[in-house]
Amino acid sequence: MKILVTVTEVAEADDEFEIDGLSIDERYLTYDLNEWDNYAVEEAVQIGEEHDDVEVVTATVGPERAEETIRQALAKGADRAVRVWDDQLADATMIDAATKARLLAAVAEEEDPDLVLAGVQSNDVAFGATGVALAAELGFEWAAVVNQLDLDADAGVASVHRELEGGVEELTDVELPAVLTIQTGINEPRYASLRGIRQAQSKPLDVHAPADLGVDLGESTLSLTSLEEPETESNVTLFEGSAEETASELAEFLKERGVGV
Amino acid sequence: MSDVLAVTEHRRGELRDVSHELITAGRQLADATGGDLHLAVISGNVEEYAEKLDRRGVTEIHTVDYGEEFNHDVYVQAIEALYDAIGPQYVIAPNTVNGLDYAPAVAQRLDLPLVTDAVDMTVDDGLSVTREFYAGKTEGDVDVAGEGALVTIRPGEWPGAEGVGDAVVDAFDVEVDEGAVRSTVTGYQEVGAGDVDISEAEVLVSVGRGIEEEENIALIEELADAMGATVSSSRPIVDNGWLPQDRQVGQSGKKVTPDVYIAIGISGAVQHVAGMKGSDTIIAINNDPSAPIFDIADYGIVDDLFDVVPALTEEFE
Numbered sequence: 209m210k211i212l213v214t215v216t217e218v219a220e221a222d223d224e225f226e227i228d229g230l231s232i233d234e235r236y237l238t239y240d241l242n243e244w245d246n247y248a249v250e251e252a253v254q255i256g257e258e259h260d261d262v263e264v265v266t267a268t269v270g271p272e273r274a275e276e277t278i279r280q281a282l283a284k285g286a287d288r289a290v291r292v293w294d295d296q297l298a299d300a301t302m303i304d305a306a307t308k309a310r311l312l313a314a315v316a317e318e319e320d321p322d323l324v325l326a327g328v329q330s331n332d333v334a335f336g337a338t339g340v341a342l343a344a345e346l347g348f349e350w351a352a353v354v355n356q357l358d359l360d361a362d363a364g365v366a367s368v369h370r371e372l373e374g375g376v377e378e379l380t381d382v383e384l385p386a387v388l389t390i391q392t393g394i395n396e397p398r399y400a401s402l403r404g405i406r407q408a409q410s411k412p413l414d415v416h417a418p419a420d421l422g423v424d425l426g427e428s429t430l431s432l433t434s435l436e437e438p439e440t441e442s443n444v445t446l447f448e449g450s451a452e453e454t455a456s457e458l459a460e461f462l463k464e465r466g467v468g469v
Numbered sequence: 470m471s472d473v474l475a476v477t478e479h480r481r482g483e484l485r486d487v488s489h490e491l492i493t494a495g496r497q498l499a500d501a502t503g504g505d506l507h508l509a510v511i512s513g514n515v516e517e518y519a520e521k522l523d524r525r526g527v528t529e530i531h532t533v534d535y536g537e538e539f540n541h542d543v544y545v546q547a548i549e550a551l552y553d554a555i556g557p558q559y560v561i562a563p564n565t566v567n568g569l570d571y572a573p574a575v576a577q578r579l580d581l582p583l584v585t586d587a588v589d590m591t592v593d594d595g596l597s598v599t600r601e602f603y604a605g606k607t608e609g610d611v612d613v614a615g616e617g618a619l620v621t622i623r624p625g626e627w628p629g630a631e632g633v634g635d636a637v638v639d640a641f642d643v644e645v646d647e648g649a650v651r652s653t654v655t656g657y658q659e660v661g662a663g664d665v666d667i668s669e670a671e672v673l674v675s676v677g678r679g680i681e682e683e684e685n686i687a688l689i690e691e692l693a694d695a696m697g698a699t700v701s702s703s704r705p706i707v708d709n710g711w712l713p714q715d716r717q718v719g720q721s722g723k724k725v726t727p728d729v730y731i732a733i734g735i736s737g738a739v740q741h742v743a744g745m746k747g748s749d750t751i752i753a754i755n756n757d758p759s760a761p762i763f764d765i766a767d768y769g770i771v772d773d774l775f776d777v778v779p780a781l782t783e784e785f786e
Contacts, residue, residue, distance in 0.1 A: 221603045223757045232603060302611065305573055305583055332603050335585045336564075337573040344577035349651040350541075352570035369658070372480070372566050373720050377658045378539075383651040393708035427614065429582035435602065435609040440764045444753070447768065451776035458752065458770060459784030465750070467672050467729055468696040468785045 209259060209361055211252040212321035214312055214338065215266040215281050215289075217274035218242045218331040230301050230432050241277045244327025246284075248390040250397040252325050253285035255359060263287050267315045269308050271298060275413060282408035283400035290315050294417040296425055301432040305337035306345075307425060312338070313345040314421035322361070324387040328353050339389035349383045355391040470616070471504030474557040476548060477522060478565060479513050480539065481657065484521055487563040487622075489629030494590070494622045496526040496630065498559050501592035505529065507555050508636075511547045512536045516638075525632030531555075531641040542650040544571040549578055550643045557617075559596065564621035576619045584611050585621040596620075605739055605761060625743060660714050667716060670699035672729045675718055675745070677703040679734020679755065679774055683711045688778050689733060695785035701725065703741045719744035734774045737762025754778070 217239050225236035241249075249266070256262035264286045268278055271293055278289045292311045297303060316324060324346075326339030336352075343350035355377065356369035361384075370378040371391050382388070400408070418425055447454040447461075463469050475495035477488035492508070499506040505528035510518045515532035522530055533547045548571070552560065560575070562568045564586045576583035588608070589599035596613040598620055667673060674693040680686060686706075693700045700716060707717040718725050720740040730748035735741060737753070737760055745751070746765055753766035756773050763769050770777055 219603065221606050223759050225606070227607065230609070232607065306577060309573075309577065334601070334604070335583075336569045337576075337583055337585055340570065340573035341577050341583070344574040350570075350574070351652060352541075353566045367655075370566065370570070371721055374724065375660045375714075375717075375722055376480075377660055378654055379656040379658060381653045381655055392704070396710065429614050430584065431612050431614070432602075433597070433610045433612045435607050437606070438601075438608040440761075442764045442766075444763045444766045444769045447770050451772055451780050454770045454772060455777050455780035455784055458768070459781060461768065462696070462729065465729065467698070 209261065209323070210263045210265065210319060210321040211255060212316055212319055212324045213245070213248050213252045213264060213266050213281070213286065214324070214326040214342070215245045215249065215268045215278060216242045216327070216330050217268070217270050217277040220331060227435055227437065230435050239273060239277065241280045242327050242330045244329060244390060244392055245281070246397045247392050247394050248325040248327050249281045249284055249286060250395045251357060251390055254395060256285065259361065265290065265319055265321070267292070267312050269293065269297070269303065269311050278413060279408045280400060282411045282413070283404040284398055285404065286411075288411060289413040290319075291413065291415045292418060292421065293415070294419070297418070300428050302428065302430045304428060304430045305335050305341045307428070308338045309341035309345040310423050311418055311421065312342050314418075314423050315416075316342070316346055318421070322385050323359070323366070324348065324385070326387060326389050328389045328391050339387050343387035346387070349386040350388065351380055351382045351386065352389045353391050354388045355394045357388065357394065470556055470558050471502040472507060472555060472557040473499040473502070473504060474507045474509060474551060474555055474560045476509045476511070476544070476560065476562045477518065478563050478567060479518055480567075482514065484518050485563070485565070486629060487565060487624040488522060489524065490624065490627040491561060491563060491622065492522070492524050492527055492630035493627040495561055497627075498561065498590060498592065502558055504558065507531060507557060509533065509548060509551050511544055512538060512540070519638050523634040523636045524630040525634050526630060527634045527636040529637045529639055531639045533641050533643050535643060535645055538654055539567050540650060540652065540654060541567075541571040541574065542652060543645055545574050545578065546645055546649065547643045548575050551641060552579055554641070559617060560619045562619065562621045564623050568621050572619055572621050579619070581617050581619045582613045582615060583619045584613060587620050587622045588626045590620060623739075665699060665715065667699055667701045667718065668723050668725050670701070670725070670727050672696060672698035672731075673701045673718070673725060673727045673748075674698045674731045674733065675701040675703065675735060676706055676712075676733050677735030677741075678705045680706070683709070685775075686711050688775070688782075692778055692782045692785070695782045698731075703735045703738075732762050732766070733778060735762055736760045737765065
């Protein structure tokens with residue numbers, strides 16, 4: 209069995225930051241493995257540990273810088289990685305879900321996986337659309353926002369829980385091959401071992417341009433035209449002073465309202 | 470080709486609030502394009518839903534009477550058929566767990582540009598959608614090239630439509646290809662029916678990512694004990710398994726409305742705020758003065774929680 213996991217690198221902004229044009233200034237950004245993808249990688253690696261002959265391959269649309277993130281996924285137990293990028297992608301202000309889906313679908317068609325796991329969304333752009341768009345592009349079945357997964361590979365069915373709003377889960381049987389978008393909390397992602405980190409350095413990481421995969425990017429349908437810090441309408445009253453002083457003021461305030469008395 | 474089609478949402482026999490918000494957002498778009506507003510009501514008790522959705526500004530309500538509950542394969546086919554029949558310029562859908570389970574597939578099938586989680590939309594030369602980037606720290610405008618688009622709207626951003634409408638109800642017949650329905654909903658499950666119901670609590674002490682380690686949760690429990698309050702949390706604490714699922718406040722957890730809500734080490738992401746903004750008095754303790762929790766808090770302390778919380782516990786002991 210082969211599992212393809214889509215892995216993306218995300219940018220996290222510091223608490224204090226400056227905007228430079230259509231992006232946050234590089235000085236205030238830290239790049240990391242997308243939180244949701246971390247759970248997706250873990251889920252794939254766990255399936256590999258529970259079943260025989262499972263290969264876990266990661267697929268990423270991202271620049272060379274993302275290889276550090278990809279190595280994290282390899283260190284946690286993925287077997288191989290594929291990265292797709294070119295200058296046209298680098299120049300775009302936004303890469304829409306359809307483009308990512310076409311690129312990832314081209315990788316999937318070469319790899320021919322039984323199951324594709326994607327994170328529900330990315331921390332930074334948070335479109336929450338790539339996984340389902342990929343399924344539609346591939347003609348695979350799918351399920352979005354999965355927080356429990358039982359795989360019956362012989363029957364060709366994934367029994368999943370989808371996490372709906374308000375503490376309700378939907379129980380669904382999904383025919384394979386399928387794309388499942390993985391929600392945080394589905395498992396406990398491991399930390400990479402030192403051995404894993406060493407091994408990751410020698411695992412294959414293939415790089416392709418979209419053209420190598422037969423994908424013609426065309427014009428982007430979406431473009432980012434402005435970026436700003438939203439104006440806040442804070443009416444907060446702050447208690448000022450040392451921790452002892454503020455705690456004492458807050459306690460007095462709460463006691464006046466009948467809390468803890 | 471200036472009409473707007475809005476896909477409404479229901480679950481287990483109830484229309485969801487976002488359906489009425491979609492009417493407001495859809496009307497806003499249709500006013501800008503000079504078109505009509507169509508609603509799609511798919512599966513379940515469609516006639517009852519159509520009656521409840523007949524608010525001011527709705528031109529036509531298309532009902533697809535097929536199946537009971539949401540199934541994305543049915544939704545994708547029904548929306549595609551409605552799109553072909555109506556020929557709208559824009560399609561809008563809710564940015565919910567189910568909305569995101571069909572919207573990207575519909576966009577792909579209809580070759581429409583997709584923008585999700587919209588908080589505002591304007592039509593000038595073309596459509597421009599306002600949404601957040603970098604985990605809510607920034608907001609940006611996304612311009613959509615070409616004629617049409619599919620947009621999902623964030624729940625709670627538009628007011629629900631009011632007034633009695635005079636929409637035409639159209640029972641729309643879709644020949645669903647059952648061979649293409651390759652997933653089956655087998656049931657529902659309520660999560661975390663534990664001993665404590667945080668939605669009944671008068672005072673909640675709520676803990677977030679800022680607590681750093683599992684062993685530090687004890688600091689919060691001691692404070693809650695001293696105050697006679699109940700402990701709740703934001704999502705990461707439950708994801709880490711540090712507190713049970715029934716303690717989670719937010720979009721995917723519980724909605725709470727206590728007299729006093731004390732958010733400790735919680736940044737205040739939109740999903741969390743959705744679950745607690747109805748609290749009477751909100752107090753935030755956080756060392757980051759720019760944390761969005763301070764935008765909705767009534768009172769706050771900008772300081773290290775590891776200094777403030779023990780001091781506060783002492784005040785109540």
